[in-house]
Amino acid sequence: MSQDSQWPVWEVFLQANPGISHKHVGNVHAADAEMAIQNARDVYTRRSEGISIWVVPANAIAASSPEDQGAFFEPSNDKPYRHPTFYKIPDGVKYL
């Protein structure tokens, strides 16, 4: 029986320059991690878009669900005291 497939999907994260975080750019199909990195290089960095590549098997990524977005992120909406602008400091006070 044929085992033919288009290979598993790997999500690709690219670091564009030193000092910044890797960013998701898309995905590639590959048989293993090494091939995924090479394919990602050919597909996503043909014009020097990156200096470092991470690949992650797509099925290893868990994600929050869009239906629950409201309730899921709601707890942070009523906590303005987490932001510095919440606090009133008199004009004369410096370095605060």
Added chain:
Amino acid sequence: MEDAKQLEAFEAKIAAGQKIEPKDWMPEAYRKQLVRMMSQHAHSEIVGMLPEGNWITRAPSLRRKAILLAKVQDEAGHGLYLYSAVETLGVDRTELLKQLHNGTAKYSSIFNYPTLSWADIGAIGWLVDGAAIMNQTALARGSYGPYSRAMVRICKEESFHNRQGYEIMMTLAQGTPEQKALAQDALNRWWWPAVMMLGPSDDQSPNTDQLMRWKVKMESNDAIRERFIDRTVPQAEFIGLSVPDKDMKFNKETGHYTHGPINWDEFFQVIKGNGPCNANRLKARADADKNGAWVREAAMAYAAKQMKEKEVA
């Protein structure tokens, strides 16, 4: 009832200029239309490598060869971005390729024409990529996130394709009389197919209203065609070539060119599979898939073996 509410929220989101993402609720008709359009687009990128690949070994200089290789490699990349984007709608690539090979999925009619001379490579970059850019710039503003992002990326890369094609035509047009004749001949053969590849005229293109409201389609075929013609005709004149349309005239009042009648019968014949190269293109794709199957299987077997050895160690 739930559907009506979801549809309302979906349409409100699009009207507000927000993107729809893969896991968001979407009407089945939206999903289906996107799968059809995006897979057709992906297949076009891949099949589009064939007419140009035909000239890689015969490019007239090392510079031209390196450029053509890079362009064809870009097309492969574009096909991959687009297949990825279609996969986010729950159809995997194996299935998409099956649809291409058994003829249920289409690709752009333009790639069923042959590349007879080197000048055709110039004409393709200038006209075919030029027309594709018009279409894709519009699609980049579409509502489906993954498609729109792929379009942004593709448009950035296509402008090199467009310019290298024009440069080839310009060089030939400024060359010997024979070279100029080659350029004019390529323009004569590719002009109408390029004008037609932007799709049937608006009175023959169904469902456009809903697709526009859902931002699956951003502009009508005729509007994009008009922009393509307006920009391309002066480019031809600049290098001393003329488009093969004796009725082509600039209308001072509208600020647009008016063109002669389009032979839509030819377009529909090519779509139906009766173009000069349809059978040839599909066979090349199907053979590549079949002949590559053992490589894909071997790579999977090797990956499995490596994994096992790692576990033991």
